[in-house]
Amino acid sequence: MTDSKMKAHPVFPEHSGKSFAGKAVLRRDLKEKVTGAAVYTVDVVPPGCLHAVVVRSDRAHARIIDVDRSEALAVPGVVAVITSDDLTGLFPRFGHIVPDHCILAIDKVRYYGEPVVLVIGDDLYSASDGADLVRIEYDELPAVMTIDEALAPDATLVHEEQYASTGDESFSAMAAAPDDSDTALPATDNITHSHELAWGDVQAAFAASDVIVETLIHFPMLYGYAMEPYNSVAHFTDDGLHVTSSAQHPYMVRTDLARVFDLPLAKVRVDVPYLGGGYGTKSYTKLEPLAAIGAWITKRPVKLVVDVEGAIYTTRADAAQTRMRTGFTSDGVILAREYEVILESGAYADNSPLVLAKAVNRAFGPYRVPNIAGRGKSVYTNTAPASSYRGFGAPQGALAGELNLDQAAEQLGLDPYELRRRNLVHPGEEILPGKRGIDADLHADLGMLEESLKRDASDQPMHGIGVGLAASDAGAFPVSTAIVRIQTDGSAVVMSGATEMGQGSKSVLVQLVAEELGIPMEVVQVVQSDTGAGSYERTTGASRTTTLVGLAVQRACGDARRKIAEMASEIFECTPDLIDHLPGGISGPDGLSATFGEVIQRWFGAEAGEVTGVGTVRREGVTQKMPPFWEVGVVGVEVAVDPETGFVTVEQLVTVADVGFAMNPKAVEGQDLGAATQGLGYSLYEELVYDGPQIVNPNVVEYRVPRMGDLPKKIDTMIAQRGDGVGPYGAKGAGEGALNPMGPAVASAIARATGKWPDRLPLTPERVWRLMNGLPEADDLG
């Protein structure tokens, strides 16, 4: 290469404004997903792979007396039959907040569906035949199936001890016992975790209130249905443990696995191909330890895939009962809110302590509340363990907070928009003292919502409109890294630990790199979610990827550009300040310019080498103040109720995605409509129902999820872009917002249509019919 080739030519056309960011580009993963070529965890089958089947408890709460594996072991092809007795030398539990979750039940089972035995076979047939022949003898224990039973004075204990917290400082406040305490403290109740929020003088404020409104509402037990149920494949090699899994947070899973096997983090590799949906249900550790102990015992790769029923008995969402009391002036100004959220969290803590903290933080809404007393409990029961679910405590909390406002609006003679307007915070105002002020213009958003709903509103009888607002302290703990590697031909690889779970992060990262480096999207490649070959990411959750990973990627691009500039100043033998940035390259002194590839090749002196840019995000600078951003939810519906059957039709669905900057507007719309639809699911259809020890509808035929035919007649998904987020170009997260206040919007719309206020979701036709007719939730069949 000669200097004469380095002339002043822009490598790619000069761009004004943004070329790639903010454009509704086609998703990177679209074609391979539509054609079936995309690789998911279930497609990963290493040579010599064995297959595992879980034998689950058929009791809610029972002591394990004996496990007879002889018949199972006699089945041809069965390689191993594993119980917790075989885990000597391992740490036999997992859990990122408190490691209370037994990989296989130890001494006793705590819920129907709990894994007790793992049968490993040459193929699925032998393993499942073997599983049928495992005999488990139990001694039944009294079970606590509901919040009331679990909190009764002499309730049987789901866990007899309190567990020490994990080493993660951000969670340590949520464990009952301090970290590294060797002796476990005995438990005295079934409370997993408590959380409180308080300021002002609530008692005095209630005394001064003109109107006090109290609401008691139940949030249903849910399954965050993802088309891909949980599955993992594990393998020990001389390099350590390698697990491929359907996990949102491979790095969090890695930590749990390293603890189980006492391995250095570097010797545990967790990688994640595409996820077939997550919605929070694939946050944190699920089947990975089971597959891994199978591989550890058999010394061969072990694959474990569960069906929807197995997935439901792995993780579901917390049910809740929430009491909310609010004092108002006669003008509808909030003086105080006092509330209690009780989560029914199932047999293991998993992420419920954090869900609880968020539910308490997210219950009172984006309003000016001068006096507050909020508290919450997460309660152990003998039911399937609950954990994260899209919205993360916000759906449970906002349901009470918003519905209570609508009931108050009726009593105060104000419309629901006006009551909200009188209390809604303005941009920059704090709702949690000391935290980041609200980085959204909710007054403007509410105006957009109201305009759209009123434009098409019907004045027919049995129609009703409901709106809901919510604010979530989102983004989670801001720790993110990214690596951008520029190649000798000017193409770039971006490495991130963020998982593509269907939300479209792959495309967003490509758009960002293309924008920042000024190169076409076609030459940007993404490597995601591999702890052994990628970059660290704390989690893919809390709507954080575009904002936090986006910042890390932006910084990695800046770092790469800075390095290129340094290299160019060496090549051009000039001071660095004479180097300027061009799309896809740099300019130097005397009208010279070079592409990234030319700089790299010339600096290394061969057609070889690369430039690696690294970007990090931590609690510093724009992400110092918590939360990194607020994710607001702004939704409205109009419903029509069939007076004879109680059947609800959603006539209008209106959402405002207040995202600061829409990196890909099509993706934002998809996320918002998806969140809203999932919100309609728990509002109208979805509920896991226990009858005795077991769930009666652990499948998607009887657990009713929203379908195409349920889609509202009018859908208006608006995007508000005001550049008010800390992310790239002012972006904030999307993906949960519209789900969070959907429950109260639907409930209040139905209340306005029927004249009766519901006290629980989902509002199935029978519930609405009973509500209209003043009938109890269930009949006494004597």
Next chain:
Amino acid sequence: MLPPFGLARPRSVSAALAELDEDSVPYWGGTELLLAMRMGLIRPRQLVDLKGIAELTEVRIEDGELVLGAGLSHDEVARDPLVAEHAPLLAYAEALVGNARVRAQGTIGGNLCFAEPRSDVATVLSALSAEVRLVAADGTDGADGTDGADGTRERRLDMAAFLLGPYWTDRQPDELLVDVRIPLPVTAGVYLKYQTVERPTVGVAAVARGAAGCRLVVGAVGELPAGFDFEDVASVDAEAIAGELEPTPDLTGSILYKRHVTAVFIRRALAELAEKVSAP
């Protein structure tokens, strides 16, 4: 998971009959059979795949009856011109069965033999006074029946005789449901169902009968379709009929609610029928 099984692929009804027994069962779309096998409810030694038998997908008019081969898919029935002409009510109901996959895959005969209590097809066929024709190889253990052609025995049963209970029919293990026969002409009729999940909560079929009467069949709500004949539609007491039924409580409704919506849908169906009958 689906357990292992053998597969026979006969090319004629008689060859199929030779394969049928307790442990060797008819198979076509598999929409319900394979599900039951996956759930471990049944584990047959062999499936007798009937898809290679052409006569099981025929539609014809014979002796004043519309004859539908048992292997016709719901979609095929819904779209068939003869069905549209002679039994439009059945075409309408078949187009609403389950979902697109079930309609493409599942058959009218399979639907009846599985005897899912919430079957749309059984309710409508009851209202149309349809019969099924069962055939068995001669000389084997089977129910008493009239002699069929070519060394076979056959018998015809109406819906009430054929359907004995939930997932239970009078079909014997050696018998094959060959076709469904609907007496012609079919009078004006309606089918209305209330459905909030995968299967209906209640399905109401009403077919005009005589000058002012009707045949009313209420399905899905109880264990079997319940049929009622009325000389005068105006005399129908929907509440009383609903009160006579024994609804099966489940997640779509309690007994109280199901009785209530049954009455609602009887009223709605009869109103719609009246409109249809009075229409020019």
